[in-house]
Amino acid sequence: MRTFRVxxxxxxxxxxxxxxxxxxxxxxxxxxIGIWKFTSVANDDNHNGIxxxxxxxxxxxTVSAHILMTYNEDGTFIQTYYSSIERGTWAYEYNNTYLKxxxxxxxxxxxxxxxTSSIFTIRDxxxxxxxxxxxxKQ
Numbered sequence: 001m002r003t004f005r006v007x008x009x010x011x012x013x014x015x016x017x018x019x020x021x022x023x024x025x026x027x028x029x030x031x032x033i034g035i036w037k038f039t040s041v042a043n044d045d046n047h048n049g050i051x052x053x054x055x056x057x058x059x060x061x062t063v064s065a066h067i068l069m070t071y072n073e074d075g076t077f078i079q080t081y082y083s084s085i086e087r088g089t090w091a092y093e094y095n096n097t098y099l100k101x102x103x104x105x106x107x108x109x110x111x112x113x114x115x116t117s118s119i120f121t122i123r124d125x126x127x128x129x130x131x132x133x134x135x136x137k138q
Contacts, residue, residue, distance in 0.1 A: 040058050
């Protein structure tokens, strides 16, 4: 009986040690907070629902330096386009797969195709057209 308890205790501590070694990575929603610079855009010209390499257009650094989105933890955002500034609110929808932005009473909803600590890609399907915006974290 004593051997069983010792073995059980050892097994418990081994499992505890393995579990505590597991690295935790931040969830995607945390990655959105910060400043993003628009770097590329794409239009689904062939209407296949896929962002093909031939459809992606890079934005010149001289231009993209002036197109920034700042997402704050409090659910607000600031978009700057040269000297124009637009403010609004944002929220995740559908289990963090969509981003909703509200500004001047208008609601915009984007599918989050990719969100990491350095790259952010959203898909806009409004107006019967599909387009993507690719941004990098600053």
